[in-house]
Amino acid sequence: MSKNIANWDKAKREGRKLSFITAYDHPFARMADAAGLDGILIGDSLGMMIAGSPDTLGVSLEQMEYHTSIVAKAVQKALIMADLPFGSYEESPAQAFAASARLMKAGAEIVKLEGGAPMVETVAFLSARAVPVCAHIGLTPQHIRQFGGFKRQGKTPEAAARLIEDAIALAQAGARMVLMEAIPADVAAEITRSIPVPTIGIGAGPGTDAQVLVLHDVLGLNMDRAPGFARAYINGAALMQEALTKYAEDVRTSKFPE
Ligand code: KIV
Numbered sequence: 001m002s003k004n005i006a007n008w009d010k011a012k013r014e015g016r017k018l019s020f021i022t023a024y025d026h027p028f029a030r031m032a033d034a035a036g037l038d039g040i041l042i043g044d045s046l047g048m049m050i051a052g053s054p055d056t057l058g059v060s061l062e063q064m065e066y067h068t069s070i071v072a073k074a075v076q077k078a079l080i081m082a083d084l085p086f087g088s089y090e091e092s093p094a095q096a097f098a099a100s101a102r103l104m105k106a107g108a109e110i111v112k113l114e115g116g117a118p119m120v121e122t123v124a125f126l127s128a129r130a131v132p133v134c135a136h137i138g139l140t141p142q143h144i145r146q147f148g149g150f151k152r153q154g155k156t157p158e159a160a161a162r163l164i165e166d167a168i169a170l171a172q173a174g175a176r177m178v179l180m181e182a183i184p185a186d187v188a189a190e191i192t193r194s195i196p197v198p199t200i201g202i203g204a205g206p207g208t209d210a211q212v213l214v215l216h217d218v219l220g221l222n223m224d225r226a227p228g229f230a231r232a233y234i235n236g237a238a239l240m241q242e243a244l245t246k247y248a249e250d251v252r253t254s255k256f257p258e
Contacts, residue, residue, distance in 0.1 A: 003079050003109055005132055005176050012198045012209045020081070020200055020212035024050050024067045028215055029074035037078050039200075041112070041212060042068045044083040045141070049216045056141045059085040061099055065106045072107020081134055082108035086142040089113055093125030100131045110176060114140035116166030120173045127174025135170040137163055138204065139182035150227075152203075154183040164191055171195040179212065180204045182229070203229035 002008075011018055020039040023029040024046040032040055046067055047059040061084075068082040082103040089096035100111045110132040113119055119135060126133050138153045147153070154160045164187065167178050177198050180188045185205020192199040192208050201208030216222040217230035221237050250256035 003077070005079070005110065008079070008177070008198045009196065012196075018198065018200075018210035020210055021218060022046075022049070022212070022215045023071055024215070026070045026074045029071040032215070033075045033078050038210070039079040039081055039212075040071060040075055042071050042080070042082040042108070043112075043214065044085045045214050049214060049222065055144055057086050057144075059083075061085055061088040061102060064088075065102055068103055068106040068108050079109055080107055081110045081112055082106070084111055084113045089122065090115075093122045096122045096126055097129055097131065100126055100133075104131065110134055112136050112179065114142045116163070117169060120169050123170055123175050124173040127176075132176045133174065134177040134179055134200070135167075135175040136179040136181065137166055137170070137183075138180045141181075150182075152182045152184075154187045160184065160187045163187055164194060167191040167195055167199075171197050177210075180208065182227075203227060 008018065018038040020041055021032050021037050022041045022043040022045055023032050024042060029040055042064065044056040044059040044064065047053040047056045064082055064085050072080055084096065084099050084103065088099040096113065103111050112134040113122065114136045116137050123133050123135055139150060141150065144150055154163045163183060170178055175197060177200055178191065178195060179200040179202070180191060182203040185207055188199065188201050188204035189207025198209040200210040200212050202212050213230055214222070217226040218233055219236040220232040220234050223237055226232065247256065
């Protein structure tokens with residue numbers, strides 16, 4: 001799929017499903033690109049997946065800039081999306097622009113921010129200033145202190161209606177994509193029908209235009225509990241552990257080097 005976001009709108013109109021995955025470093029980004037993933041997200045989940053933190057709140061803009069730059073060097077075909085980390089954009093649209101510009105200079109082609117209605121003004125500001133934006137709604141991990149944990153969202157009719165209203169307002173403000181995490185499948189499908197731009201789902205059922213998963217969940221590298229909606233396509237942790245054990249053993253028993 002093209003790096004030209006206009007083609008993503010076309011894919012939506014034509015009903016072509018798109019795939020996203022997170023990547024945080026050069027080798028995995030290169031593999032994801034070669035595997036034909038349409039988009040690569042440098043997610044602030046890197047705080048949990050590669051830095052061992054319990055949540056994403058401690059991730060800094062400098063860290064996002066660094067990981068975006070090393071992923072961007074590896075990717076030829078996929079669209080590169082980078083997360084604005086907690087504390088780098090919420091204060092004002094101008095603060096959001098400054099942070100987005102840093103991620104775009106590092107190689108991001110679209111930035112992602114979390115939040116519904118309160119982010120509409122910021123999305124409009126960024127969109128009017130050459131920054132393509134993906135708005136992340138539903139279970140927004142930067143809000144876990146307010147949610148009381150990683151909890152599914154949109155479960156009551158009122159909460160579902162709010163999500164739909166927020167998605168429409170964000171798309172009208174200029175969001176080029178809307179990512180929905182851990183919300184009911186029927187709500188995600190309704191949002192997908194209601195807005196002209198592509199929707200990306202994670203734990204939001206099959207009715208979205210695109211899907212995203214966290215790389216470590218897909219490769220079985222998440223050594224903590226992966227979310228129920230994720231699917232591991234390989235038990236990467238076990239295979240790598242086995243290889244490392246074998247190497248240590250070969251050194252101990254003088255089988256390596258020969
Ligand atoms: O940071 C991340 O990996 C994300 C995905 C969960 C969508 O935002």
